[in-house]
Amino acid sequence: xxxxxxxPWQPRVSTEMSATAEAQLCRTLQISPxxxxxLIGRGLADPDQAHSFLSTRLEDIPDPHSLxxxxxxxxxxxxxxxxxxxxxxxxxxxxxxxxxxxxxxLFLAEVGLTPRTFLPxxxxxxxxxxxxxxxxxxxxxxxxxxxxxxxxxAVAEISRLRSQGIDVMVIDHHETPNQxxxxxxxxxxxxxxxxxxxxNIASAGLVFLFLxxxxxxxxxxxxxxxxxxxxxxxxxxxxxxxxxxxxxxYNRTLVTFGLKELTETTRPGLIALKxxxxxxxxxxxTTVGFRLAPRLNAAGRMRHASLALxxxxxxxxxxxxxxxxxxxxLNQERQAVEEEMAREAYQMVELEASDRCGxxxxxxxxxxxxxxxxAARLVDRYQKPAIVIALENGVGRGSGRTVPEISxxxxxxxxxxxxxxxxxxxxxCGLAIEPSRIAIFAKLFDQAVQKQSGGxxxxxxxxxxxxxxxxxxxxxxxxxxxxxxxxxxxxxLFAVQGVxxxxxxxxxxxxxxxxxxxxxxxLAAIGFRFADQLTNLSSGNKHNIAFSPQINEWKGSISxxxxxxxxxxxx
Numbered sequence: 001x002x003x004x005x006x007x008p009w010q011p012r013v014s015t016e017m018s019a020t021a022e023a024q025l026c027r028t029l030q031i032s033p034x035x036x037x038x039l040i041g042r043g044l045a046d047p048d049q050a051h052s053f054l055s056t057r058l059e060d061i062p063d064p065h066s067l068x069x070x071x072x073x074x075x076x077x078x079x080x081x082x083x084x085x086x087x088x089x090x091x092x093x094x095x096x097x098x099x100x101x102x103x104x105x106l107f108l109a110e111v112g113l114t115p116r117t118f119l120p121x122x123x124x125x126x127x128x129x130x131x132x133x134x135x136x137x138x139x140x141x142x143x144x145x146x147x148x149x150x151x152x153x154a155v156a157e158i159s160r161l162r163s164q165g166i167d168v169m170v171i172d173h174h175e176t177p178n179q180x181x182x183x184x185x186x187x188x189x190x191x192x193x194x195x196x197x198x199x200n201i202a203s204a205g206l207v208f209l210f211l212x213x214x215x216x217x218x219x220x221x222x223x224x225x226x227x228x229x230x231x232x233x234x235x236x237x238x239x240x241x242x243x244x245x246x247x248x249x250y251n252r253t254l255v256t257f258g259l260k261e262l263t264e265t266t267r268p269g270l271i272a273l274k275x276x277x278x279x280x281x282x283x284x285x286t287t288v289g290f291r292l293a294p295r296l297n298a299a300g301r302m303r304h305a306s307l308a309l310x311x312x313x314x315x316x317x318x319x320x321x322x323x324x325x326x327x328x329x330l331n332q333e334r335q336a337v338e339e340e341m342a343r344e345a346y347q348m349v350e351l352e353a354s355d356r357c358g359x360x361x362x363x364x365x366x367x368x369x370x371x372x373x374x375a376a377r378l379v380d381r382y383q384k385p386a387i388v389i390a391l392e393n394g395v396g397r398g399s400g401r402t403v404p405e406i407s408x409x410x411x412x413x414x415x416x417x418x419x420x421x422x423x424x425x426x427x428x429c430g431l432a433i434e435p436s437r438i439a440i441f442a443k444l445f446d447q448a449v450q451k452q453s454g455g456x457x458x459x460x461x462x463x464x465x466x467x468x469x470x471x472x473x474x475x476x477x478x479x480x481x482x483x484x485x486x487x488x489x490x491x492x493l494f495a496v497q498g499v500x501x502x503x504x505x506x507x508x509x510x511x512x513x514x515x516x517x518x519x520x521x522x523l524a525a526i527g528f529r530f531a532d533q534l535t536n537l538s539s540g541n542k543h544n545i546a547f548s549p550q551i552n553e554w555k556g557s558i559s560x561x562x563x564x565x566x567x568x569x570x571x
Contacts (some may be wrong), residue, residue: 009495009546009568012041020046027052037464038492042482054481056256062249064213067196073169073185073210074217080113080144087115091309092203093122093300095293097149098208099239100171102312103232104148107211109547110227111218116142117303122345122369127423127430129154133160135170141166144184146411149173149203154421155181163346173245175409175425190425195447198249200426200488201542202506208232209255217296221240233258234265234346235312241285242293255484259283263414267309285486295324298331301369325533331339337367341374345388349378353442358449360442362396362435364388380401383460385411385449391435396418400429404487406452415444427487437459447538460566462495462546468518471549471560481550495546498570501525504537512537516545516562522554527564536569544568 018040018385025036027046044050052060062071080087091101101117108115118136120126125133128150134157137145144167151158151170158181159170163259171187180186187206189196200210211229219226239256243250262283265271270292274283277291299308311323348361359378366374368390378386379401385408389398402408408429412422418441422431433441471494485491496518505516512530514537515522526549527533537543552561 009462009544009566011465012461012463013037018045025050032475032478034466034470034475035481038479038482041461041463042489053235053252056250056253058253060250060253061212062196062198062209064209065215066207067187067206068191068194069185069187070210070213073171073187074213075133076167076169076184076219077108077214078217078221079502081108081111084113084144085143087113087144087146088137089115089117090133090137090145090147091117091305092127092149093119093305094149094387095162095242095296095308096202096204096239098300098305098309099235099242099313100148100202100204100294102213102309103182103204103207103235104146104171106152107214107227107232111223111225117306117309119300119309121246121304121475122300126432129157131157132424137161137166138164143167144169146170146393147172148207151181151183152176152186152191153181155179158182164396171203171210173201173206173425174399174423176358179186179351185423198251200245201250202240202243202245204236204243205245205251208236208254209250210401211456226429230261231267233261234267237262238288238292238296241288241484241486244296244487247261247484247486248488252484252489255285255486257483259285262288267312268317268320269314269323272320273311273327276324276328276369287483289486294334295327295331298334300372301335301367302337304332334370334373335360338370338373338377341366341370341376341388345374345378348383349433355359356442356446357384358406358446359384359386360438361386361437362398363389364391366390368392368397368399371397372401375399375401385445387429387431387445388429389433389438394435396433396435398431398433400424402427406449411445411452414555415441418444422428436470460546461493464494466494468496468499468516468521468523471523471562473551473558473560476549476551476560490550493546493548494559497544497546498542500542500544501537506531506534512564516564517545523562525562525564527567530564531566533567544570544571 018037021040022033022036026033038049044053090103091097097233103116105117120133146169148171152174153173161168161181169185170183176191189199189201191331210545237255240251247255277295279287279291296308299305303559314320344359349359370387371390375386375388385402385404385406387398387400389396400408407426409425414430418437420430420432479492499518501515502515502517507513510531512527514525516525546566547562548562550561550563552559
């Protein structure tokens, strides 16, 4: 985390512009002015829309049949059940891909099929359908191949499968090319000509929509086995949060109810996973993002994602505990590799690319499985899109992450001439490149990012500047109505100016803890990865801080705590 990012701090909505709307929301919804400002900043100035946002219902899930080709997909599965087809579910090695795969495999098993599953090896196979994995599929060809979280862009590979008499169905959310693959059904809200009202759905959420439609048809046909879809909400929610799609609309509804299911889950694998991750009490998006998802992802990053898939699907509590223990060990290995790579990447940026709008770093010996995490850390530190490339055997392969205002997919499209191939969406991407082309690619990527940003640094958007005395328990409890927080509905970020941090000290490995003081008001605070600021704070200098307020529970007592997210020395 960097405190020296020179971009301006700017309120999402000016006080003057929001005054009338704030008053109306306060009067209609009986909420505080600060809560009203938070709603307006999220585009919810209309009282009816704001009320709907604060009162999520399962009935708000969109009709799955409004997604193009849903009826064709359901019909092909009903045919597979009738014919007892050999079905192979081909997923992906991240949490979205594996939870989508687990949902579909478990559901089909409940209705009488015995589907096979396949997740590619991140390092040996690479992403999605490709010549390596095509050979493995054709060694034991299925009647029906269903891809989860990949397949949209595998036009040539799917054509080859079709030539061998294999039907293919794609459930995916990645950006689509102009050419539609030769599939039985393409369930992708981003497909050309799609009129589905919600485009940014994770593949795990798309699978859940598909299961709703399939269950409806099974019930209408009088099938004896009708699975309980509530039990699949935990998996759909895991994938949705982990893939960082906007938590609005359908995603918000899914996650709101799915978190309850995750908290109360009876799934052996998730019970064991929560135990090793030391998750107690209600599961939140933060719990998923920082404790559960990293351990599942560690399998694909450090060994093979099939280990995590096995955990999600097992019905055996003993096996679940054994696998969860392995994932914990792999996650610890991942953390060590990540810290070293991040340290090297920071050095490279400071020496070579600190003035660029788009960051590209590459090095021999880096671990591809950790590249995406390190890219996310670069974005967090410098607030710029970042691509991290691991060089091995004469090829560079990398992952990218970005800030909300910049589309990675569009930026890569503008630099595609230098790439072997790439794929992804607005927020994340993967690519392959010849090492000799990295320098010119980095230049083109920087130019593409500059073009999108207009050549200016994007501001740090603050929900509101406040006085420290404004932050109390009733406000935090009121803000909780906006949950679940995540992409598209960020955790509120407030700023207070000219404060002193009293009694600063390091806790854990590199975290900063202290007391924020403004006038007569003092509140406890913690800043994760802010230990490098201790010397400056110890001198008693005043700072501006941007923070998210939270409730701290300790030994039965409840108090307010500020989670410092940015530090800035006053000008």
